[in-house]
Amino acid sequence: xxxxxxxxxxxxxxxxxxxxxxxxxxxxxxxxxxxxxxxxxxxxxxxxxxxxxxxxxxxxxxxxxxxxxxxxxxxxxxxxxxxxxxxxxxxxxxxxxxxxxxxxxxxxxxxxxxxxxxxxxxxxxxxxxxxxxxxxxxxxx
Amino acid sequence: xxxxxxxxxxxxxxxxxxxxxxxxxxxxxxxxxxxxxxxxxxxxxxxxxxxxxxxxxxxxxxxxxxxxxxxxxxxxxxxxxxxxxxxxxxxxxxxxxxxxxxxxxxxxxxxxxxxxxxxxxxxxxxxxxxxxxxxxxxxxxxxxxxxxxxxxxxxxxxxxxxxxxxxxxxxxxxxxxxxxxxxxxx
Numbered sequence: 001x002x003x004x005x006x007x008x009x010x011x012x013x014x015x016x017x018x019x020x021x022x023x024x025x026x027x028x029x030x031x032x033x034x035x036x037x038x039x040x041x042x043x044x045x046x047x048x049x050x051x052x053x054x055x056x057x058x059x060x061x062x063x064x065x066x067x068x069x070x071x072x073x074x075x076x077x078x079x080x081x082x083x084x085x086x087x088x089x090x091x092x093x094x095x096x097x098x099x100x101x102x103x104x105x106x107x108x109x110x111x112x113x114x115x116x117x118x119x120x121x122x123x124x125x126x127x128x129x130x131x132x133x134x135x136x137x138x139x140x141x
Numbered sequence: 142x143x144x145x146x147x148x149x150x151x152x153x154x155x156x157x158x159x160x161x162x163x164x165x166x167x168x169x170x171x172x173x174x175x176x177x178x179x180x181x182x183x184x185x186x187x188x189x190x191x192x193x194x195x196x197x198x199x200x201x202x203x204x205x206x207x208x209x210x211x212x213x214x215x216x217x218x219x220x221x222x223x224x225x226x227x228x229x230x231x232x233x234x235x236x237x238x239x240x241x242x243x244x245x246x247x248x249x250x251x252x253x254x255x256x257x258x259x260x261x262x263x264x265x266x267x268x269x270x271x272x273x274x275x276x277x278x279x280x281x282x283x284x285x286x287x288x289x290x291x292x293x294x295x296x297x298x299x300x301x302x303x304x305x306x307x308x309x310x311x312x313x314x315x316x317x318x319x320x321x322x323x324x325x326x327x
Contacts (some may be wrong), residue, residue, distance in 0.1 A: 010277045057213075075206050075213060096207070103204040114199060 012077030014041030150230025196277020202284035
């Protein structure tokens, strides 16, 4: 049972720098994933302007019939969002863990160019482990 | 760790892996010596050190934000305090204090209590214009730029040049808020 369907990381200009599919529907076409990412980036920005509350930092949770979307934006503008089964718990915690993995294995790689697509093996390995751990914890409840 | 509860600099410093300070000091010294040999001009070396620091700062800031759980600072005063108390402590194990605020609250001084970069370092007469620790000013400038603040960071006092302390002057030039994908008139 895959509680998480997919994970996206967007840079501060809205470009997709990382996309991973965990669902059984198969990997989305590259163009589609780019489109989804820039769509979300725009919606996130618009939501800040539309919000009735002052100092709103954008959408954190989108609940739909067939999925939930949890989004975390760092203070540097990088967005991490995960599409998961409705009602999945503790996604905020997972996003924080993924942010830490990003700082450890992507940013500290001197050959990684900022704002560019992430191609860091260590990041992939550690990310898979984190998602697995999360999956085990979810099933255990 | 509980979300939204910032961790103290001491706790952060204690929780990360430590490296031998001699290796750190020697590595930094080797970098400065090599830059002097390659570039020859002291001003060029200052600029290059600052640029290197900038490249470090733009990556370091996310690590700081991820590990320290700090919330968005309300104003520049809070930013300066966080850098001095948590940032310097976490990465260099040193404490800094913030003083000398100007009237608008956009310019302050950070006095470093000690400085691991300069252990056993003496500047020769040929390098008197060198800001040996200029990498630190770049790091702060790079880090703040990634959180939408354009700053100018310079050395007000430098112990290697005969002053009694290491003092950085951090000046906020402007806040650059994130650009929206859509302009209002479109």
